[in-house]
Amino acid sequence: MTEVPCKVPQPSNICIVGGAGHVGLPLALTFVTRGFRISVYDKNEEILRRIEQGEMPYDEENGQPLLDQANKTGLLRLSSDPASVGDAETVVVTIGTPVDEFMNPVFKVIKNCADELLPYLSDDQLMVLRSTVYPGTTDWLDGYLKSRGKQLRVSYCPERVVQGHAIKEIQSLPHLVSGTTDRAADAAADLFGSLTDRIVRLSPMEAEFAKLFHNSYRYIKFAVANQFYMIANAAGVDYNRVLDGMKQDYPRDSEIPHAGFTAGPCLLKDTMQLAAFSNNQFTLGHTAMVVNEGLVLYLVEEIKRRFGELGCMTVGLLGMAFKANSGDTRASLSYKLKKMLEFQAEGVLTHDSHVHDDPDLKTLDEVLENSDLLILCVPHTEYSELQTGDTPVIDIWGYL
Numbered sequence: 001m002t003e004v005p006c007k008v009p010q011p012s013n014i015c016i017v018g019g020a021g022h023v024g025l026p027l028a029l030t031f032v033t034r035g036f037r038i039s040v041y042d043k044n045e046e047i048l049r050r051i052e053q054g055e056m057p058y059d060e061e062n063g064q065p066l067l068d069q070a071n072k073t074g075l076l077r078l079s080s081d082p083a084s085v086g087d088a089e090t091v092v093v094t095i096g097t098p099v100d101e102f103m104n105p106v107f108k109v110i111k112n113c114a115d116e117l118l119p120y121l122s123d124d125q126l127m128v129l130r131s132t133v134y135p136g137t138t139d140w141l142d143g144y145l146k147s148r149g150k151q152l153r154v155s156y157c158p159e160r161v162v163q164g165h166a167i168k169e170i171q172s173l174p175h176l177v178s179g180t181t182d183r184a185a186d187a188a189a190d191l192f193g194s195l196t197d198r199i200v201r202l203s204p205m206e207a208e209f210a211k212l213f214h215n216s217y218r219y220i221k222f223a224v225a226n227q228f229y230m231i232a233n234a235a236g237v238d239y240n241r242v243l244d245g246m247k248q249d250y251p252r253d254s255e256i257p258h259a260g261f262t263a264g265p266c267l268l269k270d271t272m273q274l275a276a277f278s279n280n281q282f283t284l285g286h287t288a289m290v291v292n293e294g295l296v297l298y299l300v301e302e303i304k305r306r307f308g309e310l311g312c313m314t315v316g317l318l319g320m321a322f323k324a325n326s327g328d329t330r331a332s333l334s335y336k337l338k339k340m341l342e343f344q345a346e347g348v349l350t351h352d353s354h355v356h357d358d359p360d361l362k363t364l365d366e367v368l369e370n371s372d373l374l375i376l377c378v379p380h381t382e383y384s385e386l387q388t389g390d391t392p393v394i395d396i397w398g399y400l
């Protein structure tokens with residue numbers, strides 16, 4: 001696949017639908033640095049209020065300074081009114097695309113969103129779908145809009161950044177760009193060409209698969225490490241020592257990760273989108289789910305094996321976010337572990353200084369002083385110097 005050049009457009013109006021979210025907001029702030037006038041349309045009025053008051057609501061490298069700058073320039077507008085898409089030349093959609101309780105994609109979120117926007121869309125606009133979607137969604141959306149009398153250009157350009165470093169990666173990674181017509185793809189290439197000169201052209205279906213393959217591959221890779229961990233641990237062998245030994249001057253294995261909780265709003269969800277697309281024949285994806293989600297169950301059994309029944313123990317969980325140095329608890333496996341331990345242990349104490357919306361959290365001192373056993377759920381940097389005295393610590397990450 002070759003990267004193709006594109007021409008940088010004059011800064012214009014962009015409306016980002018779902019623009020107060022983890023994907024939409026960094027994208028909005030980055031476009032502002034290029035001189036675009038951005039309007040953020042989002043249903044979440046509480047988050048909009050916080051952004052309006054100058055607060056960057058997520059842990060995002062360089063997010064706060066860019067928000068301060070955006071507020072000063074006046075190039076960022078916030079709204080909870082779908083009519084705000086009306087005066088934009090480009091509408092970028094970054095809404096959440098969840099799976100339901102049966103692990104099936106919730107198709108209606110895109111349809112409902114399109115229905116809400118329909119009265120305000122016009123034929124000269126470009127619509128860029130940027131959420132991670134079920135294969136075929138872009139072509140479906142194009143047909144749906146046409147069936148409702150709207151002839152706007154429709155493009156799919158998936159977001160591929162890692163949460164927390166989005167602003168840097170939006171400007172450094174190549175952007176996958178596709179369109180249901182060449183005109184749509186060209187316009188999208190010009191738009192993202194204002195952020196980077198690295199544009200990779202694919203068809204919509206190829207780009208949709210590419211994004212799902214990215215996340216599924218990552219999910220499976222973590223499952224491999226987690227399964228190795230469980231096999232080694234059950235044999236009384238330290239997986240992290242094995243891994244370090246394997247990687248010593250052996251570049252072929254450099255990609256194998258450490259074991260750890262594989263969680264968050266995207267990896268499992270997108271693996272399951274692909275599984276649903278392939279009529280549940282994505283066996284590697286399903287197996288990865290069993291391994292990654294099962295690590296928590298394994299851990300509880302392992303604790304009971306080593307320390308006996310938990311009925312008279314208080315267990316302290318360190319790190320409740322879904323990943324290190326983030327305050328995002330969406331689909332965090334720490335909460336799954338907490339739920340299981342609450343049934344079995346005398347008490348469960350939790351700490352995470354990055355998380356601000358969980359009233360059960362204790363201070364680190366409280367957890368350290370009152371726990372009989374500690375589990376490092378997430379390797380936040382602040383735990384690297386942790387002094388735990390005589391209290392045993394379970395550290396699957398090999399971080400301590």
Ligand SMILES: NC(=O)c1ccc[n+]([C@@H]2O[C@H](COP(=O)([O-])OP(=O)(O)OC[C@H]3O[C@@H](n4cnc5c(N)ncnc54)[C@H](O)[C@@H]3O)[C@@H](O)[C@H]2O)c1
Pocket residue numbers: 017018019020021022023024041042043044047094095096097112113116130131132133159160161162163265266
């Ligand atoms: N979080 C990531 O790191 C990441 C990375 C790449 C891709 N993605 C994908 O990007 C998409 C968004 O993810 P996110 O993490 O930003 O989710 P999010 O929940 O943080 O943000 C979505 C935002 O959309 C808003 N919203 C939902 N429906 C809406 C509607 N109909 N109209 C207006 N606003 C609406 C919500 O209020 C929310 O603020 C998902 O498809 C996700 O899979 C996420």
